[in-house]
Amino acid sequence: MNIDKKIADDLVANDISFVTTVPCKQLAGVIEEIDQRDDIYHIPSNKEDEGMGLCAGAWMGGKRPAIIMQNTAIGVTFNTLATLIQYYRMPLPMLISYRGELREPVACQVEMAIHTKALLAQMNIPTYHFHWQKDVEELDNILKYTFMCNKPVAILTDANFWGGYGDQ
Amino acid sequence: MIRSEILKEIAPILRDQLVVCNIGIPSQELHAIDDQPTNFYMLGTMGLASSIGLGLALAQPKPVIVIDGDGSILTNMGTLPTIANNVADNYILMIIDNGSYGSTGDQPTYAGLKTSLAKVAEACGCENVIECRDVDTGEVLQKALESGKMHVIVVKCDSGNAKNPVITMDPVVIRDRFMKAVQA
Numbered sequence: 003m004n005i006d007k008k009i010a011d012d013l014v015a016n017d018i019s020f021v022t023t024v025p026c027k028q029l030a031g032v033i034e035e036i037d038q039r040d041d042i043y044h045i046p047s048n049k050e051d052e053g054m055g056l057c058a059g060a061w062m063g064g065k066r067p068a069i070i071m072q073n074t075a076i077g078v079t080f081n082t083l084a085t086l087i088q089y090y091r092m093p094l095p096m097l098i099s100y101r102g103e104l105r106e107p108v109a110c111q112v113e114m115a116i117h118t119k120a121l122l123a124q125m126n127i128p129t130y131h132f133h134w135q136k137d138v139e140e141l142d143n144i145l146k147y148t149f150m151c152n153k154p155v156a157i158l159t160d161a162n163f164w165g166g167y168g169d170q
Numbered sequence: 171m172i173r174s175e176i177l178k179e180i181a182p183i184l185r186d187q188l189v190v191c192n193i194g195i196p197s198q199e200l201h202a203i204d205d206q207p208t209n210f211y212m213l214g215t216m217g218l219a220s221s222i223g224l225g226l227a228l229a230q231p232k233p234v235i236v237i238d239g240d241g242s243i244l245t246n247m248g249t250l251p252t253i254a255n256n257v258a259d260n261y262i263l264m265i266i267d268n269g270s271y272g273s274t275g276d277q278p279t280y281a282g283l284k285t286s287l288a289k290v291a292e293a294c295g296c297e298n299v300i301e302c303r304d305v306d307t308g309e310v311l312q313k314a315l316e317s318g319k320m321h322v323i324v325v326k327c328d329s330g331n332a333k334n335p336v337i338t339m340d341p342v343v344i345r346d347r348f349m350k351a352v353q354a
C-alpha cells in the first residue's frame with residue numbers, strides 16, 4: 003500500500019478540496035501527492051496558525067479544508083484553535099507528523115513529542131495516533147467524524163507509521 | 171481621519187460585499203456603523219483576518235474585502251507572500267494603517283515608524299499595492315472593486331478609536347449568518 007496515495011484518496015473521497023501544509027520530512031510524500039491532485043487546491047502556508055486561518059475562510063466559502071503540519075508547531079496554533087476554530091465551531095482535520103516518537107533519530111524532536119498529547123487533551127481535541135500502516139484504514143472514518151461534529155481533530159502519525167527514516 | 175470615520179465613509183461600499191473585519195475596536199466600530207450578515211467579525215485571533223479572507227476568496231467567486239490593521243499584519247507578516255503567490259482577483263486587503271495597536275490603547279507599531287507595509291507587500295510579490303490617504307479611501311476601494319483584480323490597499327490614517335459597545339453576538343451566530351450570506 004502507498005500511504006501517501008491512500009491519504010490523498012481519502013481526502014478527495016471526503017470532498018476535501020483545500021489543503022494547507024507546512025513541511026516535515028515525514029510528510030514530504032503526502033505533500034507531493036496532494037500537490038499533484040487536480041481536485042485539491044494546495045496552498046502552502048508560512049506558519050500553522052496562518053494555515054488555520056486560510057482553512058477557516060475556505061470552509062466558510064464552501065470548501066472542506068485540511069491542514070498538514072508537524073507536531074512541533076502545535077503551540078503556535080492554540081490561540082487560533084481556541085478563538086477561531088473552536089469558538090466559531092468549525093471542522094478542521096489536522097494531519098500531524100508525530101516527530102519525537104519511536105524510531106525518531108533527532109533527540110530534540112522528543113522535547114515537543116512528550117507534550118503533544120497532553121496539550122491536545124487539554125484543548126479537548128479528539129486525537130488519533132497512527133503507529134502501524136494499517137491504522138490508515140481509520141482515516142476515512144476520522145474525516146467523516148470531523149465534518150459531522152464541526153471540531154478540530156488531530157491525527158498523529160509517527161515515524162513507524164511512515165516506515166522509519168531509512169538510513170538515518 | 172481616524173478608523174471609525176473611514177469606516178463610516180465607506181460603509182455604503184462595504185454594505186453589499188463580503189467583509190472580514192479585524193479583531194477588537196475595528197469590528198466593534200463596523201458593527202455599530204452598519205451591522206450586516208455579510209460581515210464576519212473577528213472576536214479574537216489577532217492577525218488572521220487577511221488569511222481568513224484569502225481562504226474565503228479562493229473558495230468562492232464573490233468579492234471579499236478584508237479590513238485589517240497594521241499591527242495585525244505585522245503579527246502575521248507571513249500572510250503577504252501567501253497572498254502574493256495565490257492570486258485571487260476577488261480579494262481586496264485593506265490595511266487601516268493608523269501606526270498603532272488601536273484596540274489596546276494606541277501603542278505605536280513599527281508601521282508608524284520606519285517600516286512601510288506597502289513596500290513590504292510589494293517585496294513579497296503582491297501586485298496592485300496602493301498606499302493612500304484616509305480621505306481617498308472610498309475612491310480607491312471603489313476602483314479596486316471595479317477592476318476585478320486582487321489589491322492590497324494601505325490606508326494611512328490617524329490613531330484613535332470611537333467608543334462602542336463590545337459585540338455580544340454569539341460567534342456561531344456570526345459565522346452561521348455569514349455563511350448563509352456567502353451562499354445567497
Ligand SMILES: Cc1ncc(C[n+]2csc(CCOP(=O)(O)OP(=O)(O)O)c2C)c(N)n1
Pocket residue numbers: 081173192193194195196214215216238239240241242243266268270271272273274
Ligand atoms: C495574540 C494576541 N496578542 C495581542 C492581542 C491584543 N490586541 C488585540 S487588538 C490589538 C491591536 C491590533 O492592532 P491593529 O491590527 O493595528 O488594529 P487597530 O486596532 O489599530 O485598527 C492587540 C495588540 C490579542 N488580542 N491577541
Ligand SMILES: [Mg+2]
Pocket residue numbers: 239240241266267268269270271272
Ligand atoms: Mg493599527
